[in-house]
Amino acid sequence: MADLKLIHELLTPAQTKILLLVLDGLGGLAVEPGGPTELEAAETPNLDRLAAEGMVGLHQPVGPGITPGSGPGHIGLFGYDALRYQIGRGVLEALGVDFDLQANDLAARGNFCTVDGDGNITDRRAGRIPSERCAELCAELQKIELPGVQLFVEPVREHRFLFVLRGQGLAEGVADTDPGHVGVPPLDAAATVPEAEMAAAHARRFVEQARRRLVGQEPANMVTLRGFAKKPDWPLFPETFGLRSVAVAQYPMYRGVGRLLGMDPVEVGPSREDLFATLERVWPTYDFAFVHVKDPDKAGEDGDFERKVEVIEEIDRCVPRIVALEPDVILVTGDHSTPAALRSHSWHPVPFLLRSPTCRRDDAQRFGERWCRGGEGGLCSSEDLLPLALAHAGRLAKFGA
Amino acid sequence: MADLKLIHELLTPAQTKILLLVLDGLGGLAVEPGGPTELEAAETPNLDRLAAEGMVGLHQPVGPGITPGSGPGHIGLFGYDALRYQIGRGVLEALGVDFDLQANDLAARGNFCTVDGDGNITDRRAGRIPSERCAELCAELQKIELPGVQLFVEPVREHRFLFVLRGQGLAEGVADTDPGHVGVPPLDAAATVPEAEMAAAHARRFVEQARRRLVGQEPANMVTLRGFAKKPDWPLFPETFGLRSVAVAQYPMYRGVGRLLGMDPVEVGPSREDLFATLERVWPTYDFAFVHVKDPDKAGEDGDFERKVEVIEEIDRCVPRIVALEPDVILVTGDHSTPAALRSHSWHPVPFLLRSPTCRRDDAQRFGERWCRGGEGGLCSSEDLLPLALAHAGRLAKFGA
Numbered sequence: 001m002a003d004l005k006l007i008h009e010l011l012t013p014a015q016t017k018i019l020l021l022v023l024d025g026l027g028g029l030a031v032e033p034g035g036p037t038e039l040e041a042a043e044t045p046n047l048d049r050l051a052a053e054g055m056v057g058l059h060q061p062v063g064p065g066i067t068p069g070s071g072p073g074h075i076g077l078f079g080y081d082a083l084r085y086q087i088g089r090g091v092l093e094a095l096g097v098d099f100d101l102q103a104n105d106l107a108a109r110g111n112f113c114t115v116d117g118d119g120n121i122t123d124r125r126a127g128r129i130p131s132e133r134c135a136e137l138c139a140e141l142q143k144i145e146l147p148g149v150q151l152f153v154e155p156v157r158e159h160r161f162l163f164v165l166r167g168q169g170l171a172e173g174v175a176d177t178d179p180g181h182v183g184v185p186p187l188d189a190a191a192t193v194p195e196a197e198m199a200a201a202h203a204r205r206f207v208e209q210a211r212r213r214l215v216g217q218e219p220a221n222m223v224t225l226r227g228f229a230k231k232p233d234w235p236l237f238p239e240t241f242g243l244r245s246v247a248v249a250q251y252p253m254y255r256g257v258g259r260l261l262g263m264d265p266v267e268v269g270p271s272r273e274d275l276f277a278t279l280e281r282v283w284p285t286y287d288f289a290f291v292h293v294k295d296p297d298k299a300g301e302d303g304d305f306e307r308k309v310e311v312i313e314e315i316d317r318c319v320p321r322i323v324a325l326e327p328d329v330i331l332v333t334g335d336h337s338t339p340a341a342l343r344s345h346s347w348h349p350v351p352f353l354l355r356s357p358t359c360r361r362d363d364a365q366r367f368g369e370r371w372c373r374g375g376e377g378g379l380c381s382s383e384d385l386l387p388l389a390l391a392h393a394g395r396l397a398k399f400g401a
Numbered sequence: 402m403a404d405l406k407l408i409h410e411l412l413t414p415a416q417t418k419i420l421l422l423v424l425d426g427l428g429g430l431a432v433e434p435g436g437p438t439e440l441e442a443a444e445t446p447n448l449d450r451l452a453a454e455g456m457v458g459l460h461q462p463v464g465p466g467i468t469p470g471s472g473p474g475h476i477g478l479f480g481y482d483a484l485r486y487q488i489g490r491g492v493l494e495a496l497g498v499d500f501d502l503q504a505n506d507l508a509a510r511g512n513f514c515t516v517d518g519d520g521n522i523t524d525r526r527a528g529r530i531p532s533e534r535c536a537e538l539c540a541e542l543q544k545i546e547l548p549g550v551q552l553f554v555e556p557v558r559e560h561r562f563l564f565v566l567r568g569q570g571l572a573e574g575v576a577d578t579d580p581g582h583v584g585v586p587p588l589d590a591a592a593t594v595p596e597a598e599m600a601a602a603h604a605r606r607f608v609e610q611a612r613r614r615l616v617g618q619e620p621a622n623m624v625t626l627r628g629f630a631k632k633p634d635w636p637l638f639p640e641t642f643g644l645r646s647v648a649v650a651q652y653p654m655y656r657g658v659g660r661l662l663g664m665d666p667v668e669v670g671p672s673r674e675d676l677f678a679t680l681e682r683v684w685p686t687y688d689f690a691f692v693h694v695k696d697p698d699k700a701g702e703d704g705d706f707e708r709k710v711e712v713i714e715e716i717d718r719c720v721p722r723i724v725a726l727e728p729d730v731i732l733v734t735g736d737h738s739t740p741a742a743l744r745s746h747s748w749h750p751v752p753f754l755l756r757s758p759t760c761r762r763d764d765a766q767r768f769g770e771r772w773c774r775g776g777e778g779g780l781c782s783s784e785d786l787l788p789l790a791l792a793h794a795g796r797l798a799k800f801g802a
Contacts, residue, residue, distance in 0.1 A: 006484065010467070053434070358742075360430055360438070360749050362774060376750070378780030380465060387466030391748040398746055399463055400470035400483070401493050 004079065004240050007387055007396070011242045016393040017283075018243065019327035020290045022077065022254075023315060024070070025297030027337025027350040027369065031305055038296070038305055038340060039351060040368035042312040046319035047353065050330060051367040054355030057377020058369070059385055061336050067347045073335030074257045078237055078290075079386030087260065088172075088229020093162045095256025097154050101231045106170040106199050108228045110153070110161040111178060112137060112220035119185040119222075124178065125159045126220040134161060137220055144209045146202050163225055165202055170230070171195040174203055178224035186224050199228070236262030241288070241390060248279050249292035258290055272314065276321050283325050291322075297345075300338030308340050329356040329392045331385060332367070349379055356392035405480065405641050408788050408797070412643040417794040418684075419644065420728035421691045423478065423655075424716060425471070426698030427735025428751040428770065430742045432706055439697070439706055439741060440752060441769035443713040447720035448754065451731060452768040455756030458778020459770070460786055462737050468748045474736030475658045477783030479638055479691075488661070489573075489630020494563045496657025498555050502632045507571040507600050509629045511554070511562040512579060513538060513621035520586040520623075525579065526560045527621040535559060538621055545610045547603050564626055566603055572596040575604055577627035587625050600629070637663030642689070642791060649680050650693035659691055673715065677722050684726050692723075698746075701739030709741050730757045730794045732786060733768070750780055757793035 028038035035041075061068040061076045062083065071092055072082035087095075090107035101107060112134065114123040129137075135155040142153045149167035156162055173196030177186045189203035203225060214221045238245045239262065247258025247265045255265035264286075268278045272293075279291055293315055299308035322330060333352035336345050351372040353364075364371035373379075377388075390396050429438035436442075462469040462477045463484065472493055473483035488496075491508035502508060513535065515524040530538075536556040543554045550568035557563055574597030578587045590604035604626060615622045639646045640663065648659025648666045656666035665687075669679045673694075680692055694716055700709035723731060734753035737746050752773040754765075765772035774780075778789075791797050 006464075006467075358430070358747075360770060361435060363771065374775055376774060378459070378750075380780070384465035387464065388748075389466075391466035391468065396466060396468065396748070398468045398470050400473040400487065401490065 004235050006399070007079070007390065008240050010396045010399060012395060012397040013242070014394045016287070016328035016395060018288045018329045018331065018389050018393050019322060019325065020077065020288070020389070021322060021330070021332045022074070022290065022292045023296045023312065023332070023334050024292065024294045025300045025336060025338025025345065026334025027339070027346070027348050028300065028308065029339035029341045029346075029348065031341050037369050038300070038308040039312055040370060042309045042316065044312060044316040044367055046316045046323070047332060047367040048365065050319070050323070050332065050355045051353045051364045051371065053361070054330070054353055054359045055362050055377055056351065056353045056364040056367065056372040056375035058349035058372045058379045059333065059352050059377070059382045060349045060379060061382045065347050067345050068336045069345070070253060070335060071257060073382070074254065076382030077333070077335055077385060078261055079241065079383050080234070081383055085232070085234055087232070087257070089227025090163070090229040091231060091260070093156060093160070093227070094164065095260060096253040097156055097162055098252035098256065099152070099154060099162060099164065101164070102166060103231060104166055104168060104170065106165045106172070106174070106228055106230055108163045108174075108203070108225040110163040111224045112159040112161070113186070113222050113224050114219040115185065115222040121179065121182045121184060121186065121222070123219060124182060124224070128158045129220050131155065131157050133220065134158060137214070137217065140213055141210050141223070144206055144213070146205055149202055151206065159220070163206070165199060170199040170202070172228060172230050174200045174228040176224075176226035177203075177207060178226045186222065189225065203228070231260070234261065238262045241386065242395065243288035244286045245288040245290070246282050246286045247290045247292070248275065248282065249290075250275060251292070251294050254292040263290065272318060276318050280321065280325065296334070297338045300340050301343060303340050303343040305340040329354065329389045331389050333385070350382075352377060352385060354385075354388065354392065358392050405636050407800070408480070408791065409641050411797045411800055413796060413798040414643075415795045417688070417729035417796060419689045419730040419732065419790050419794050420723060420726065421478065421689070421790070422723060422731070422733045423475070423691065423693045424697045424713065424733070424735050425693065425695045426701045426737060426739025426746065428738025428740070428747070428749050429701065429709065430740035430747075430749065432742050438770050439701070439709040440713055441771060443710045443717065445713060445717040445768055447717045447724070448733060448768040449766065451720070451724075451733065451756045452754045452765045452772065454762070455731070455754055455760040456763050456778055457752065457754045457765040457768065457773040457776035459750035459773045459780045460734065460753050460778070460783045461750045461780060462783045466748050468746050469737045470746070471654060471736060472658060474783070475655065478734070478736055478786060479662055480642065480784050480787030481635070481662075482784055486633070486635055488633070488658070490628025491564070491630040492632060492661070494557060494561070494628070495565065496661065497654045498557055498563055499653035499657065500553070500555060500563060500565065502565070503567060504632060505567055505569060505571065507566045507573070507575070507629055507631055509564045509575075509604070509626040511564040512625045513560040513562070514587070514623050514625050515620040516586065516623040522580065522583045522585060522587065522623070524620060525583060525625070529559045530621050532556065532558050534621065535562060538615070538618065541614055542611050542624075545607060545614070547606055550603055552607065560621070564607070566600060571600040571603070571631070573629060573631050575601045575629040577625075578604070578608060579625035579627045587623065590626065604629070632661065635662065639663045642787065643796065644689035645687045646689040646691070647683050647687045648691045648693070649676065649683065650691075651676060652693070652695050655693040655695075664691065673719060677719050681722065681726065697735070698739045701741050702744060704741050704744040706741040730755065730790045732790050734786070751783075753778060753786060755786070755789060755793065759793050
């Protein structure tokens, strides 16, 4: 597999555009032996036409048998090796609440938890307190002052919050304070490397003050922190691939992954109409648009096969709007499979279609797992798709003479 | 993918022979939506029979989306990782003119160029002077004497020439003197590593004397040099794979890549009869024959779909002569795709067939992209083919107990 550096070296200028439509959790499973998957069951005349006019295949995120989270799933689709480019838990939490992480920030995932009179944890999730309660408690903890650094405590959902320190000299290398099980007190925020001493001291000071402020607030009378991480210093997507790039997504998490890689994140209203209208508005300004639709994953996670079929059909009805934008390359796929039958992300390869005038057409007349299986794209790695899209966009020069 | 070392360790003696027939640029594209590729359009009863008796598949040179040059394309077919084993530009130029590069040689690609009165380049290719003129000027530059080293200046074509220094202590690490654009003077041949100082000094001395000798020879009144490289010290093909090997090719470049890897290069007259008669003559002496046919690539580069179909059909009519040699393994493929529709090399996977008695036959009754797509060989990497051929030749022992 080619690496980012090689692809970058092969870039050649072109006035072409690539559109990546991600149907989150697209891949599925039959609920009855021999039956159709969600995508196979869906009536998708517009996606079928793209499949017939282009090429199809299956892509494998991360590796065979590996079930990816949303982060690695997208990292792979963007052409990065998901094993090498791992997003820290704290950073992922920041992306999920649209927090604009800076280079000097150190982020961690926070949990409200319950401790007994001896300080031992009795519930690592504080009985999953309501999100409103979480917001009130975060406002209280936001009052904590830490000399020399700025503090951000942002509610996420239920017992979860985002913890961010902002200041000079905050290094990665602070150990989790969450012991991972009950019956023991939270751990000290210890530095695992000398340069993280200062950050660890700030974290300890925060935890101690949080403990005092939360006395009597059962079940949320204590906090734990884990996954301390800084914004990674990775090669950025627009520079690496020579593409002015935009991330159009309704969920902050997905805009956030795009932003982390240097794409312009665009906020979108809640409806499908909002999503595609926004795409149409920003499209002229960019060479690459990543459009994210969450619904298939949600239906899959809910175990709702019929609903997943429906949302795929709904999205299919919007496909002509994409085609009308006349992208040189259209790539439609998912970041992973979320079969309703499993009610969760899964390791199954994900169907994709790529349409461009330079495609070697295969026999697929429809878009679905069984047609993708015999397609020209074979069973490839997720990170192969972006170089393939660049090639079809006429943006990669010959390697060697 | 298995590496050269592993394959070498697994070698087991056998009295078997492998024939690799490379149809340069074999892979193609339909010119009309849903139409046949060049190979699919061609009437190839003999290749079809081999496909039906053996297995087929598609192989991907270098990586998905990557368009390989002829060098990397063949390096992959010979079982080497084309990203790791990269042939320097100077060496490639030497191969192209059949120059027998020695271990003590440092080669570079030379260009005649035009400079103005201030010494600034006005044309990096000296108006593409005729090849005859290039030969005359090279003869002039060949007269230059460089104390302590031997010099070779060989015409290539138009403004291009091969520059070789031969002597002790000539190291790689001399920077290009071609600035890559006009309006500035050629760069100094600078050493990028200390051990290349001596080579760089010789190069500078050559350039200075060339400048003096070319005064008044407009448009070819100056030279640039780039891609300084030595013959690489790679594991050789015959030793690595235990095969007495021969490269039968009409173009020096392809014999040259074979010779670089230790195969015996055999010169061939210009006709197809010459090519196959030569193969028949040398075949008894070798375990592995690489036979190279350039025509499909040429027709593809010319954008001539019909001609590409014709030459594939012509080659097919010679296939019985190959079969008559009774190789234990016959492998027929291309080094890359050259679709007439694109008039250039491309990134599309390349069809292959492998015939041996130990093949697990697939459903392919014909040789062509659409049949290869569903074949036993799947979509594999180019460098997987040689280990596969060795296995079918009974030349690889079991790995592990």
